[in-house]
Amino acid sequence: MKSSNDLIIELSNTKFVLKNNGTFQISGNLPTQDEIYELAMNYSLPINEKLFDMVHELLKAEDLNSVKKKVEDFFKSKLHKDVKIIYSEASLQMDIQNNHASLPIVSKNSGNLGTITLHGFLTFDEVLGLLAFYDSFVSIVESIIINYRLEQLLKSSLDTLFVALNKRVRLNESDIDRMEAIASRIAQIEQLNHEEVHFALRIANVGFVGLRDELFVRIFTGDFTNEDYREFLKHVDLGYEILEEMDVPHFILDSCLYHHEFIDGSGIKGLKGYEIPKIALAIGFAEHVVILKWNVSKLQGKYPDSYLAVIDSRGELQ
Numbered sequence: 557m558k559s560s561n562d563l564i565i566e567l568s569n570t571k572f573v574l575k576n577n578g579t580f581q582i583s584g585n586l587p588t589q590d591e592i593y594e595l596a597m598n599y600s601l602p603i604n605e606k607l608f609d610m611v612h613e614l615l616k617a618e619d620l621n622s623v624k625k626k627v628e629d630f631f632k633s634k635l636h637k638d639v640k641i642i643y644s645e646a647s648l649q650m651d652i653q654n655n656h657a658s659l660p661i662v663s664k665n666s667g668n669l670g671t672i673t674l675h676g677f678l679t680f681d682e683v684l685g686l687l688a689f690y691d692s693f694v695s696i697v698e699s700i701i702i703n704y705r706l707e708q709l710l711k712s713s714l715d716t717l718f719v720a721l722n723k724r725v726r727l728n729e730s731d732i733d734r735m736e737a738i739a740s741r742i743a744q745i746e747q748l749n750h751e752e753v754h755f756a757l758r759i760a761n762v763g764f765v766g767l768r769d770e771l772f773v774r775i776f777t778g779d780f781t782n783e784d785y786r787e788f789l790k791h792v793d794l795g796y797e798i799l800e801e802m803d804v805p806h807f808i809l810d811s812c813l814y815h816h817e818f819i820d821g822s823g824i825k826g827l828k829g830y831e832i833p834k835i836a837l838a839i840g841f842a843e844h845v846v847i848l849k850w851n852v853s854k855l856q857g858k859y860p861d862s863y864l865a866v867i868d869s870r871g872e873l874q
Contacts, residue, residue, distance in 0.1 A: 565599065567591055570650075580680050582652040582687075586660065592688045606634055607685035614696045620704050623697055631676065639676035645705075646671060652683055659686075661701065663694055669701045711755065718758040724769060725847055726776035735846040737873055741866045742838035756811035757839045759804070763795030763812070778849055789824050792816055807835055815840035818858035837863075845871045 561576035569585040572595070587595070596603050613626040624641040631639040647668040651658045655677055661669040678686075722732055736757060743753040764772075767788065774780040775788055795812040814827060814836035821828030841859050844850045845867060852864055868874055 563599070565595065567595055574680065579654050580652075580683070582683065583650060586650055586662065586690060587687060589688050589691055592684055596684060601684065602681040603688055604635075604679070604681040604685035605688070607682065607689045608692070609634065610689065611692050611696065614693070617696070617700060620697075620700060623700060627674075631674075635682065637676055637678075639674050639678075642673045642675065643701075644671045644673070652678075654678060657683060657686065659690065661694055661697065663698045666698055666702060669694075669698065711758075714755070714758040717762070721761055721764045724764060725772045727847065731846055734871075734873070735842045738845055738866065739839050739842040741873065742841055742863055743835075745862050745866070746834045746838060748834055748838060752805075752807055753835055753838055756808055756835050757842065759795075759799070759808055760811045760815050760836075760839055761791060761795065761843070762798050763791030763793070765798075766794040767791055775847065789816055792824065807833065811836045811839055815843065819860065820857050822858070 563572075563574040565572040565574075567587055568591065570582065570587045570591070571584050573581045592603065595601065610627065610630045613630055614623060617623045617626050620643055624643065627641050628639055631637045647660055647662075648658055648671040650660060656673060656675050657678060658671055658673040660671050663669055674686075719732065727735075736754070739753050739757050740750060742748075743750050767790065771780075771784060771787055774784050780788070792813060792815070796809065799809055799812055810833040814823075814825060814832055817823030817825055817827040817832045817836065817840065819829050819832065819837075823832075837859070841855075841863050844855065844858075849871065851871065852867065852869055855864055866874055
């Protein structure tokens with residue numbers, strides 16, 4: 557029930573309700589920075605401008621995870637509060653209360669970019685500071701969110717391409733799952749980033765698009781000659797030529813170029829031991845087990861013993 561002491565302010569299309577028990581709710585459209593300062597001046601409301609100091613930290617953010625961490629760290633170190641950040645690609649209405657603040661991210665250039673929600677106790681002066689800081693926040697995270705969406709689109713496209721390319725090699729879903737499981741186990745042994753290994757596995761063989769279909773028939777059956785194998789290995793350079801024209805991380809380029817290297821130096825580029833990027837070694841091992849069907853004796857000396865220990869004599873995970 558509304559108390560006579562409650563303060564209700566209608567500002568353009570934004571509604572502020574400040575209740576006499578100290579709670580508050582803000583809903584409607586996002587106010588502009590000028591409107592926030594006008595509101596504060598007209599009603600003698602303080603604005604916590606410490607929130608503007610967050611800009612220095614956010615400018616160092618490289619992705620959405622680091623944005624999340626930097627905002628949470630800022631609240632903890634500067635405002636002594638535990639706040640959790642959640643980003644959603646869904647465009648939600650603004651809803652701000654004492655224990656959470658959901659703010660749609662709307663850019664003049666890019667339109668709706670999703671919603672960021674802060675979970676934690678907020679005072680009204682902090683909320684006003686957050687709203688006053690909003691335009692600066694959006695300008696910083698806009699490119700990060702767009703890059704994130706492009707990355708998700710790329711990953712989705714790679715999933716489709718990965719399945720299509722491996723069908724050319726005559727792999728079924730079970731084979732693909734086994735290759736991923738082996739690469740994941742090696743990632744665990746080497747303490748690699750599982751997402752990066754998963755990503756690299758999906759793109760390292762993009763050069764398959766340049767190989768003849770009949771070659772894959774012989775590769776899959778194991779009835780291939782040394783000349784066939786040399787032709788098969790051309791996908792490494794073909795893939796690199798494709799990827800170097802794209803804006804992909806260096807670990808992807810390395811994974812493509814070096815996933816047929818062996819620790820004894822007998823690979824196509826002649827790298828050996830620690831010269832070989834670990835992600836390239838991990839996905840190369842999975843590929844040799846599943847696609848080329850190399851057994852343990854043939855893999856011996858080419859890969860670390862810890863790799864060989866994860867499979868049995870049939871190339872199945874132990």
